[in-house]
Amino acid sequence: MTGARPVIRLTDTQESFRAQVARFAASEVAPHATAWDREDSYPLDLFARLGELGWLGVGFGEEIGGSGGGPVERCILIEELARASAGTALGIYVHTVLAAGALAEVASPALRDEILPGLLSGQLKGAWAYAEPDAGADVTRARLAARREGEGFVLDGSKMYITNGTFADVILVVARTSLEPGRLTGLAVLAVDGSSPGLGRSRMEKMGMWPSELAELHFDNCLVPAGRLVGGEDLGFRECLPVLSRGRVFGGALACGLAGAALESAVLHATNREQFGAPLAALQAVRFNLADMAARLRAARALVYGAASAMAGGEDFDTDASIAKLVASEAATYIAERALHLHGAQGFMSDSPVQRYYRDCKVLEFGEGANEMQREMIARALLTGFRC
Numbered sequence: 001m002t003g004a005r006p007v008i009r010l011t012d013t014q015e016s017f018r019a020q021v022a023r024f025a026a027s028e029v030a031p032h033a034t035a036w037d038r039e040d041s042y043p044l045d046l047f048a049r050l051g052e053l054g055w056l057g058v059g060f061g062e063e064i065g066g067s068g069g070g071p072v073e074r075c076i077l078i079e080e081l082a083r084a085s086a087g088t089a090l091g092i093y094v095h096t097v098l099a100a101g102a103l104a105e106v107a108s109p110a111l112r113d114e115i116l117p118g119l120l121s122g123q124l125k126g127a128w129a130y131a132e133p134d135a136g137a138d139v140t141r142a143r144l145a146a147r148r149e150g151e152g153f154v155l156d157g158s159k160m161y162i163t164n165g166t167f168a169d170v171i172l173v174v175a176r177t178s179l180e181p182g183r184l185t186g187l188a189v190l191a192v193d194g195s196s197p198g199l200g201r202s203r204m205e206k207m208g209m210w211p212s213e214l215a216e217l218h219f220d221n222c223l224v225p226a227g228r229l230v231g232g233e234d235l236g237f238r239e240c241l242p243v244l245s246r247g248r249v250f251g252g253a254l255a256c257g258l259a260g261a262a263l264e265s266a267v268l269h270a271t272n273r274e275q276f277g278a279p280l281a282a283l284q285a286v287r288f289n290l291a292d293m294a295a296r297l298r299a300a301r302a303l304v305y306g307a308a309s310a311m312a313g314g315e316d317f318d319t320d321a322s323i324a325k326l327v328a329s330e331a332a333t334y335i336a337e338r339a340l341h342l343h344g345a346q347g348f349m350s351d352s353p354v355q356r357y358y359r360d361c362k363v364l365e366f367g368e369g370a371n372e373m374q375r376e377m378i379a380r381a382l383l384t385g386f387r388c
């Protein structure tokens with residue numbers, strides 16, 4: 001594994017970072033990817049290992065304990081980890097981009113300084129929880145209640161589909177402080193300690209992204225100190241929206257990593273597998289298939305790194321983030337399906353990595369803002385002056 005070939009010009013430092021992460025992923029993640037997948041349990045040591053390397057702090061300023069670097073470096077990290085194991089990369093993505101990201105950008109300096117160093121060193125593990133049984137794409141339906149009581153809030157209700165939720169030490173929970181159904185106001189974000197009395201967790205079984213552990217969380221009279229508010233009491237979730245917009249770009253990088261692994265396996269198989277007296281790759285239909293996969297991956301990668309560069313340069317990147325997320329997630333699904341098809345029965349076997357790519361990719365299309373919502377945002381931008 002030599003690492004993905006970028007489509008934007010990387011600096012020498014970024015190139016060397018990519019090579020370093022690719023080497024790490026090839027030696028410390030890829031060899032275990034199938035076993036971790038089968039066990040469907042997260043390799044928790046990875047947090048401390050990435051923390052030691054300073055990689056959990058990539059994209060966070062040194063003044064708040066980060067390792068520097070920016071959105072491009074963060075894309076590199078997530079893409080290369082996802083090439084080795086998308087499920088493992090998903091856990092790191094939620095921990096750094098969403099949990100640590102919201103604390104770094106929205107929390108008070110006191111709360112940030114209390115929790116962020118632990119997350120960036122990997123001593124603490126983070127999760128981000130907004131989904132509920134009745135609140136999916138429509139966050140305004142969130143019902144988990146945060147009731148003011150004395151010096152804190154009492155949480156009652158539940159969350160579901162929470163990545164890292166089985167083991168997280170800090171969970172950023174979106175909770176309703178005032179009942180204004182259908183609006184983004186009245187939604188707070190609270191950094192809940194994983195050991196809080198009244199917090200129960202149960203594991204959820206899923207189709208793909210197996211090593212990333214998914215949980216249902218139950219809050220029963222769970223007291224959270226007011227100092228744990230991330231942002232305003234009624235506007236915290238709104239204040240975290242830019243964190244989620246940024247997240248689409250890094251989710252796109254994860255999709256590119258998964259798609260890159262699938263394409264690599266397809267090329268290898270088409271080269272090695274002989275039928276009709278020649279490798280599959282001698283057949284024009286197969287060659288065209290590979291070419292289509294490569295074209296989609298390169299286009300996706302250009303959009304993801306283009307959006308990351310715009311973000312790094314302080315430009316408006318919201319629509320580019322939506323386009324990158326849309327194209328990269330659909331490219332990943334297309335490439336994973338084509339890779340499985342090219343492998344035939346061999347790919348269908350449970351020990352084959354391509355069946356893993358095929359199971360892992362789908363969530364990237366409906367998670368992080370379903371692709372229909374991205375299309376809606378892109379169309380709205382286009383109709384109000386966004387220039388392609």
Ligand SMILES: Cc1cc2nc3c(=O)[nH]c(=O)nc-3n(C[C@H](O)[C@H](O)[C@H](O)COP(=O)(O)OP(=O)(O)OC[C@H]3O[C@@H](n4cnc5c(N)ncnc54)[C@H](O)[C@@H]3O)c2cc1C
Pocket residue numbers: 094128129130131135136137138160161162163164206208209214363366367368369370372373
């Ligand atoms: C592996 C995995 C990990 C996850 N990790 C987390 C996590 O860490 N934290 C967390 O909070 N949540 C997490 N989730 C949940 C995720 O946030 C939700 O899946 C997502 O918000 C979509 O909600 P939903 O699945 O309930 O789909 P729904 O909201 O029910 O939507 C279903 C489908 O309806 C269509 N649709 C929805 N809205 C629109 C629209 N506006 N226009 C057109 N069509 C639309 C789309 O096709 C969409 O796929 C995870 C889910 C999975 C599977």
